[in-house]
Amino acid sequence: MAGQTTKGKGMITEEENYKTSNNPLAVESWDSYIGQEKVKERLQVKIKAAMERYEQMDAALILGQSGTGKSSIARLIADEHAVPFIDLMITPNFSISALNNILVQFDEDGGGIVFLDEIHNFSKKDQHYLYSILEDNCITYGAKHSGKRHYFVNAVTIIAATTDENLLTKALRGRFGAPYRLGAYSDKEMGQIVERMAIKMGFTPTIEECIALGQAAAGSPRQAGDLIKTARDLGSMAIEPILELAEITRDGLTVDHIAILDSIFNLGGITGLENITNHSGRAKDDIVDLEKLLVRKGFIEMTGKGRALTGRGVKALREARLKK
Template sequence: MDLEERSNFLSSDKNILYDRNEGELRPKSLKDFAGQPHIKENLNIFITASKERNEALDHVFLSGPPGLGKTTLASIIAFEMNAIIKITSAPALDKPKDIVGILTTLDDKSVLFIDEIHRLKPVIEEMLYMAMEDYEIDWVIGQGPAARTVRIPIPKFTLIGATTKPGKVASPLYARFGIASRFELYNEDELVKIIKRNSVILNVQLEAKAALLLAKSSRGTPRVANRILRRMRDYAQVGGYNLITENIVSSGLEMLKIDNEGLDEQDRNILKNLILKFKGGPVGVETLAISVGETADSLEDFYEPYLILKGLIERTSRGRKATDFAYSHLNMNRNDHNNWDSEQNGDQEILF
């Protein structure tokens, strides 16, 4: 492919839209959904039983770190149930009329997916209690002394709630979900399957060793794997390569500043701050987050699960601690923080 052809490809609306459309890479059915075998096996039984009884599937609660496929699985559940799905998020449900408008327009056995369900306002939660159990909602008509409550029946539906923070979901709401599943980070074999499948969809030729290296660098997360795969496609395409090899992936990861353990620049920044500023810990999550310019939520939801999985950080009752592996991975030792303290004190003496 010469420079002009590559330029035409990159400027093609069709290819740009295809690359950005994450939905193109999402599996549509349970058999195509890789990973989470415990969730798939149970759901297959529950869905089959519900269809045989001609009933709506019981309400489903999905939790786990971001990017593992909770939204995708919600769409798959609707597909397997031959049902229509409506998708919203808790922050979008600002007033009671918002949820009432959705619930009253649902079809029989349809699916309502609410993302970030831990962020629902209490008044919305309370309306869902009756809707989930009795398939009815109370609505106040009029104002003042003339106000009266009307009970409105709604179709039997399936609510699927997804969250990265299950501990923040109100107990009465959580108790109304008949099916609860927690997503775990994917292993390398599962990610390789996802990467190979999506390379076909993206019309990318990929070496087996390249797929494995991509999987190792994807933080156990399909969303990250898909993002890196598309970037490797960009590198290969602009470089004029028809096959993505292990060397191309290695070079691409180096340009993206992703190391051989799948850590990006911010991951390493977190570990360096933990070791140098806080002497390896323990340190509270709020303090550590401020030191690296992140919120405590983003640190806990996005960065920590993988750092803990890789054995780089420990959670203790007193806070976060760097492990021996963290020191060795960054080529540091236990005395490096003393050298850093000396440098900081020296800088202050110069200033004052």
């Protein structure tokens, strides 16, 4: 079944199928996937060539920040091939043995496309065990199993994604070939994404609403989807009520972004990651991810002494406090 989301024992998959019509994040075709034109063009060439050989496309590595559409691309690849699809979120506790069990079962069920999101969470040791899957189409078990191998009977293609390629070994990156790097979305593209989602939810949005909510989405289609879901709950595309209920500023800052700005301000305007972590109560990894937007927007600067709050950052913090 095309685009089927497969679930099985011990399998971590999305509870929500993004192909359902009432989900504003759903992308049903390459044409409805707005932006990332170079990535789409490369993938479509690869898919077409593979299908002409009666094969599935080779393994691929997608690079991009959270919420930029990596899983949507993986689903479109599966849809194009008309094969089953598994979406796995790799957490730090996800073992390579668990993945092996899932892949063996998936192979026995007929194979298809396997999406490994946040693949960098595999340890360096576990990343080593992925080599044979990517190169030899088989699973190589560890020393406890005397190097036993399971060769796939059916086509099993790995589409991996990461928000931090530096945590992947050079050897693993090389086995995927040239990665597919998702770039930043323009304000125009974000406005178009908001418009598509809003229309799908039954709204007739104005240009002003699309532009404002597109900017508030801060380059993230996922955040745009959250805003449109909020509009659905309100039954209105009115900008301010949506932003207030979603707790997102016009610049796209969430309560977590504001907490980081607040911590830097209260710690003297410039401080280190450890201090921000302790003051804000947010995890280090989350702060590192969140501060990318703050740097891009010019709200903080990275200096030799730590994260420094800028004049724009102070202004954004004051505006957020006034709305509380």
